[in-house]
Structure formats: structure tokens, C-alpha cells
Amino acid sequence: MADPAEQHSAAAQPNSLRHGPDERGHFGGRYGGRFVAETLMPLLLELNTAYDAAKADPAFQKELDFYLRDYVGRPSPLWFARRMTEELGGAKIYMKREELNHTGSHKLNNVMGQILLARRMGRTRIVAETGAGQHGVATATVCALFGMQCVIYMGATDVERQKPNVFRMRLLGAEVVPVTAGAGTLKDAMNEAMRDWVANIADTYFLVGTVAGPHPYPAMVRDFQSVIGEETKEQMQAQEGRLPDVIVAAIGGGSNAMGIFHPFLDDASVRLIGVEAAGHGLDSGKTAASIERGRPGVLHGNRTYLLQNADGQIDEAHSISAGLDYPGVGPEHSWLSDIGRAEYVGATDDEALKAFQLCTRTEGIIPALESAHAIAYAAKIAPTLPKETLLVVNISGRGDKDIFTVAEHLGVKL
Amino acid sequence: MSRIAARFKTLAAQGRGALIPYLEAFDPDLETSLALLKAMPAAGADLIEVGMPFSDPSADGPVIQLAARRGLKAGATLPGVLKMIAAFREQDQETPVILMGYLNPVEAYGHARFCTDAAKAGVDGLILVDLPPEEADILEQPAQDAGLDIIRLVAPTTSDERLRYVLSHASGFVYYVSITGITGTRTASAEALQEALPRLRAATDLPVAIGFGIRTPEQAATAAGIADGAVVASALLSTLADTLDAEGKATDQTLPRVLNQIKDLAAAVRAGEKKAG
Numbered sequence: 001m002a003d004p005a006e007q008h009s010a011a012a013q014p015n016s017l018r019h020g021p022d023e024r025g026h027f028g029g030r031y032g033g034r035f036v037a038e039t040l041m042p043l044l045l046e047l048n049t050a051y052d053a054a055k056a057d058p059a060f061q062k063e064l065d066f067y068l069r070d071y072v073g074r075p076s077p078l079w080f081a082r083r084m085t086e087e088l089g090g091a092k093i094y095m096k097r098e099e100l101n102h103t104g105s106h107k108l109n110n111v112m113g114q115i116l117l118a119r120r121m122g123r124t125r126i127v128a129e130t131g132a133g134q135h136g137v138a139t140a141t142v143c144a145l146f147g148m149q150c151v152i153y154m155g156a157t158d159v160e161r162q163k164p165n166v167f168r169m170r171l172l173g174a175e176v177v178p179v180t181a182g183a184g185t186l187k188d189a190m191n192e193a194m195r196d197w198v199a200n201i202a203d204t205y206f207l208v209g210t211v212a213g214p215h216p217y218p219a220m221v222r223d224f225q226s227v228i229g230e231e232t233k234e235q236m237q238a239q240e241g242r243l244p245d246v247i248v249a250a251i252g253g254g255s256n257a258m259g260i261f262h263p264f265l266d267d268a269s270v271r272l273i274g275v276e277a278a279g280h281g282l283d284s285g286k287t288a289a290s291i292e293r294g295r296p297g298v299l300h301g302n303r304t305y306l307l308q309n310a311d312g313q314i315d316e317a318h319s320i321s322a323g324l325d326y327p328g329v330g331p332e333h334s335w336l337s338d339i340g341r342a343e344y345v346g347a348t349d350d351e352a353l354k355a356f357q358l359c360t361r362t363e364g365i366i367p368a369l370e371s372a373h374a375i376a377y378a379a380k381i382a383p384t385l386p387k388e389t390l391l392v393v394n395i396s397g398r399g400d401k402d403i404f405t406v407a408e409h410l411g412v413k414l
Numbered sequence: 415m416s417r418i419a420a421r422f423k424t425l426a427a428q429g430r431g432a433l434i435p436y437l438e439a440f441d442p443d444l445e446t447s448l449a450l451l452k453a454m455p456a457a458g459a460d461l462i463e464v465g466m467p468f469s470d471p472s473a474d475g476p477v478i479q480l481a482a483r484r485g486l487k488a489g490a491t492l493p494g495v496l497k498m499i500a501a502f503r504e505q506d507q508e509t510p511v512i513l514m515g516y517l518n519p520v521e522a523y524g525h526a527r528f529c530t531d532a533a534k535a536g537v538d539g540l541i542l543v544d545l546p547p548e549e550a551d552i553l554e555q556p557a558q559d560a561g562l563d564i565i566r567l568v569a570p571t572t573s574d575e576r577l578r579y580v581l582s583h584a585s586g587f588v589y590y591v592s593i594t595g596i597t598g599t600r601t602a603s604a605e606a607l608q609e610a611l612p613r614l615r616a617a618t619d620l621p622v623a624i625g626f627g628i629r630t631p632e633q634a635a636t637a638a639g640i641a642d643g644a645v646v647a648s649a650l651l652s653t654l655a656d657t658l659d660a661e662g663k664a665t666d667q668t669l670p671r672v673l674n675q676i677k678d679l680a681a682a683v684r685a686g687e688k689k690a691g
């Protein structure tokens with residue numbers, strides 16, 4: 001856990017990049033915001049107030065710390081990937097082991113924070129969207145833990161390609177609702193979760209799984225995920241006595257990336273690289289690279305880079321990884337891209353599949369296909385960097401859920 | 415005086431509320447939806463809402479979602495929608511037309527250019543579901559310059575304090591979303607509407623229309639009697655959908671059945687008397 005005093009001093013720096021968003025929820029005056037129907041506006045304002053109060057309440061932080069330690073299993077290790085480093089022959093590769101969290105991904109960091117907030121707000125029913133099913137599993141898990149009703153919206157395509165997670169959620173007592181609109185992926189699940197929320201405002205809390213959606217979600221989810229970067233900073237200090245040089249993370253909505261980036265935003269020497277899913281290739285038309293191939297627009301409550309056509313209709317994203325298959329990205333990433341503080345690059349389906357195998361073979365760690373995109377880019381640049389370069393890859397989740405997809409792509413029948 | 419203000423004034427003088435039917439542009443194709451639009455005033459539409467199809471209508475229920483999808487499949491674009499309104503305006507200069515949709519296509523078109531072109535095409539007002547007053551600065555000035563009203567939605571969740579804020583950004587009329595939910599699902603009771611109206615009246619002099627969940631002639635008459643207008647959307651779009659053939663194409667039943675339903679709604683609204691509200 002970062003020292004609250006240190007966090008405070010970072011936020012107090014006049015030129016800090018960690019101030020955002022403003023009170024309208026805008027990052028850099030342009031991205032983010034609250035673009036929702038009037039019915040939801042009062043709820044967002046209430047949520048904002050409740051979150052601000054919780055943030056300022058030491059009892060809330062104490063409760064969250066307890067659950068993060070004893071239930072989630074934090075801190076997660078920072079692992080020196082010796083064999084992968086040797087094989088690639090360049091930068092020293094470290095892995096932030098978010099896959100070791102309970103439920104197998106970084107998603108639980110955010111979910112734990114929001115479920116405690118929902119309880120403070122007296123809500124009894126939780127709705128959430130999910131892509132890969134990792135956020136859905138994390139949400140269903142805390143609902144089981146606290147005995148709350150749980151409804152998970154999941155695109156029908158994703159229900160098909162992430163069967164183990166669907167079964168897991170149902171075992172945990174959640175109702176999983178397949179969404180057939182559109183291509184049946186994360187975007188459609190998000191629409192349906194918003195529709196549910198607007199119809200059930202009295203008892204329902206919408207537990208958003210990434211740094212997207214209307215304000216205050218992008219900032220709140222970022223805050224809950226920032227534990228990743230805070231730990232990384234301390235652990236790197238302890239192991240190498242200095243800051244890392246490069247941090248690489250996969251971008252779906254952008255929560256694992258924002259979580260590891262945010263504590264480093266004011267450390268100008270640290271290169272921050274977000275890896276979007278290029279799908280079949282950035283220019284194939286089958287991609288999920290919203291920053292690299294999208295334009296700013298408004299979807300799901302915020303203004304951000306979106307894959308869209310000339311008429312402003314949202315395009316379907318494509319990625320082998322259900323968790324990255326989203327045509328938007330969190331608004332803070334859009335801003336960080338515009339000001340050049342973070343770089344955004346792509347890794348294709350094939351590159352992710354290769355990286356998935358590389359990581360498994362050299363480190364004995366089966367990464368999520370989402371995380372494999374980050375590994376793919378790290379593996380691409382590591383050989384070009386000096387040996388003393390410290391490169392951290394965020395292993396946002398474990399890949400057990402993906403073995404069927406990977407087997408199919410490798411032509412293996414399970 | 416704008417067409418919207420003039421129409422509500424005339425109706426108030428007649429002592430009745432407005433029937434405001436909705437159609438989705440290009441649903442199921444341009445010709446059919448334009449023909450429907452042109453025939454609506456004679457069938458009894460006092461104002462008309464035209465939906466601009468969007469790929470991700472997150473505040474709408476299944477019926478409008480499907481209508482939007484049919485419209486997009488038939489090639490709806492914002493320039494196409496504006497052309498359709500311009501064609502309607504060639505024959506009807508009096509019936510107010512309000513475009514309803516989501517922000518992103520407008521943003522892609524360009525806020526100011528859209529307002530100018532929409533006004534030129536004969537549009538009178540805009541309802542952008544996902545543009546609350548907090549974010550509306552991007553559109554308010556261009557809309558005002560073009561002479562377009564921005565119609566504000568208010569909901570049962572809107573507090574009295576917030577109501578004043580929202581309505582300070584409203585023009586044309588106020589659209590009261592009578593239920594907490596998406597379009598085409600629940601229906602508010604007459605009692606709930608009776609209770610809601612004084613709160614709105616206290617906060618605005620603008621006419622108030624009620625929408626979301628109004629399906630039958632009786633419900634329309636009740637809403638138009640309590641407030642100043644009733645919006646009927648999903649019920650008409652379901653009727654339209656029912657008349658389509660297996661490929662989703664219009665049939666000879668499409669126009670007559672939708673128009674007959676509008677006639678029934680209009681008859682009930684016209685027979686109803688305005689109650690104090």
C-alpha cells in the first residue's frame with residue numbers, strides 16, 4: 001500500500017498529471033464527462049458524493065485494506081522473469097503478478113472497492129457487464145461473499161467463448177444474462193447493464209468493471225486499481241533501488257493499465273506503454289485498437305476514442321481476447337495519448353498467441369490472453385533495449401479461462 | 415414564434431393536449447418512413463418525433479432498438495434523415511418536427527453544422543437522450559443561433575432542486591419521462607402522473623409532454639389531459655414491425671395499420687378534456 005501522505009503530496013503538486021478529472025469528470029477538459037439520460041444523472045451525482053465521502057473516511061480505507069490483504073491476497077509479487085529475460089536478450093523483465101489475486105485477475109481490486117461502497121450506500125442488488133467474464137466472476141464472488149443479489153450481462157458471443165467463467169458465475173449464485181444485440185460482445189453487455197440500472201435504480205448498484213462509463217466511474221475504478229502501481233513502485237525500489245524504466249500493460253477498457261500507470265504519471269523517466277488489441281492487424285478493419293484507429297466520440301457515458309464510422313455509428317471491435325474486444329477505451333487514456341504521456345501500440349491476435357506460449361514455456365505462468373498482448377509487445381521491444389533497462393509487464397490475469405480458445409487456434413481438440 | 419410554441423398555443427386555445435407520435439427514420443426503409451411522416455399530420459399527429467437511428471441506443475428498450483437497427487440496415491445516416499425532413503417540409507410548414515437520438519452521430523456530423531443544417535431542413539427541436547445540461551454547452555449556442563429548441567427530459571428521479579437547473583436549460587417543451595426505465599416497458603398510472611405534474615408546473619411555464627410507456631388511446635388521452643401532450647413511440651413501432659414480411663420489408667399493411675393506430679390515439683386525445691394539472 002502506498003503511504004497516504006505520499007499520495008497526498010503527489011496530488012498536491014501544482015503540475016501533477018494525477019489531478020484529473022475536474023469536477024465535471026473531464027480529463028484535459030475534453031474526455032470523460034457524464035453523457036447519460038436524465039434518469040441516471042441524479043444517481044451519478046449521488047454516487048459521486050458517496051464515493052468522495054468514502055474516500056475521505058479512514059474507516060472505509062481500513063476496511064478495504066483488510067479485504068485486499070486477507071481476501072484478495074494482496075500485495076501481489078513483482079516477479080523477475082529470468083528465463084524470459086535471457087531468452088529475449090535485452091531489458092530486464094519483471095512481471096506484476098495480478099493473476100495471483102483471488103479469482104485470477106486484477107478485476108477484484110476494483111470490485112472489492114465498489115462492493116464496499118455499494119454496501120455503504122445501502123444497495124442490495126448488483127448489476128455488471130463482463131467481456132472475458134473475469135469482471136463478472138469477480139463481481140459474482142463478492143456478491144457471494146456479502147450475500148447480495150447479482151445479475152451479470154454478457155454478450156452471447158462471449159458466453160460461448162468463455163464458458164468456464166459463465167459456469168463459475170452461475171456456481172457463485174449470479175444470474176448470467178446473454179445479450180444478443182449487436183455482435184454480442186462487451187459493448188452490447190454494457191448497453192444492457194445500463195438499461196437494467198435505469199429500470200432498477202432504487203435497490204441496484206451498477207458495478208462498472210473498467211475505467212470507462214460516466215464520471216465518477218473512470219476516476220473511481222482508477223483509484224481502486226492504483227494499488228497495482230503503488231505496490232510496483234515500492235517493490236521495484238526494494239529490489240532494484242530505483243524506478244522502472246518501462247511499464248507495459250494491455251488495454252481493454254484500460255483499468256489494469258491505468259492502475260499500474262497512474263502512480264507513475266509524474267515520474268517522467270518512466271515510459272508507459274498501453275497495448276491495444278490489434279486483432280487481425282491495425283489496418284485489417286478487424287481490430288479493437290480504439291486509440292490508434294478510432295476518433296473521439298461519445299459512448300457509454302463518456303467522451304473518448306471510439307471505433308466508429310463516418311456517421312458516428314459505433315463499429316464492432318475484434319479481438320481474440322474477449323476482455324479487449326471493446327470499441328472504446330477509458331477517457332483518461334485518451335487524454336494521456338493526446339498529451340503524449342503514455343504511448344499506445346497494438347499487438348495482433350497471432351502475436352498474443354505466441355506470447356501466451358512464450359510466457360507459459362519460459363516462466364511457468366499461463367497468462368490471460370488479454371495480458372498476453374502486453375507480453376507480446378514487451379517481447380518485441382525487450383531485445384532492442386539495453387540490459388540494465390527495467391521493464392515491467394502487468395500480468396493482469398491468468399489464462400486458465402483461455403485454454404480452449406488457444407487450443408482451437410493451435411488446432412488442438414480438447 | 416417557433417412552430418412548437420405556435421402549435422402548443424393553438425392547442426391550448428382549443429382546450430386539448432397534443433398527440434406526439436414517434437417514427438424511426440428509415441424504418442424499414444426511406445420511402446415507407448417518409449410516406450408515414452407525410453401522412454401523420456392528417457392522421458392526427460400534432461407534433462412529430464423522428465428518431466435518428468444509433469448503433470447503441472442504451473436508453474431504449476427492445477422495440478426501439480430493433481427499429482434503429484432496421485433503419486441503419488436501410489442506410490440511415492444523419493444527412494439522409496435531414497433530407498427526409500426537408501422532403502416533408504415541402505408539403506407541411508406547420509407541424510413541428512423534433513429529432514430524437516443520441517449525441518455521437520451529431521458529434522460526428524459537427525455540432526454547429528448539424529444545428530444549421532437541421533434548421534434549414536425544417537427541424538424545430540432536438541432531444542439528445544445522452545446529453546444532460548451539464549454537458550450541453552457544446553450544443554446550446556449553435557442550437558440557439560439556428561433557432562432550434564433543445565427539449566429537456568426530466569424524470570421521476572429528478573429532484574426539485576435539479577428540476578430548476580435542468581429546466582433553466584430547456585426550450586420548446588419539457589419531456590416528462592414518466593417511469594424510471596427504458597422505453598417501451600412500464601406504464602405510469604394516471605395517479606402517478608397527476609402527482610408529478612404540479613412539481614413540473616411549479617418549475618416551468620413551458621408545455622409538458624409525457625412519454626415512455628404510453629400505448630393505448632386511453633393512456634394517451636389521460637396523459638394529454640393531465641399534461642399538454644402525449645408521446646407514443648414503442649406501441650407504433652411494434653405495430654409497424656408486425657406488418658413487415660419475413661425479410662423485414664414493408665407490406666401493403668404497414669402504412670394503413672400504423673396510421674389507423676394514430677387515428678385512434680388522436681380521436682381519444684381530441685375527445686379528452688384538459689384537466690387541471
Ligand SMILES: Cc1ncc(COP(=O)(O)O)c(C=O)c1O
Pocket residue numbers: 105106131132133134135209210211250251252253254255256257322323324368370371396397398
Ligand atoms: C485478465 C484481464 N486483463 C485485462 C482485461 C481488460 O480490461 P482492462 O483494460 O480494464 O484492464 C480484462 C478484461 O476482461 C481481463 O480479464
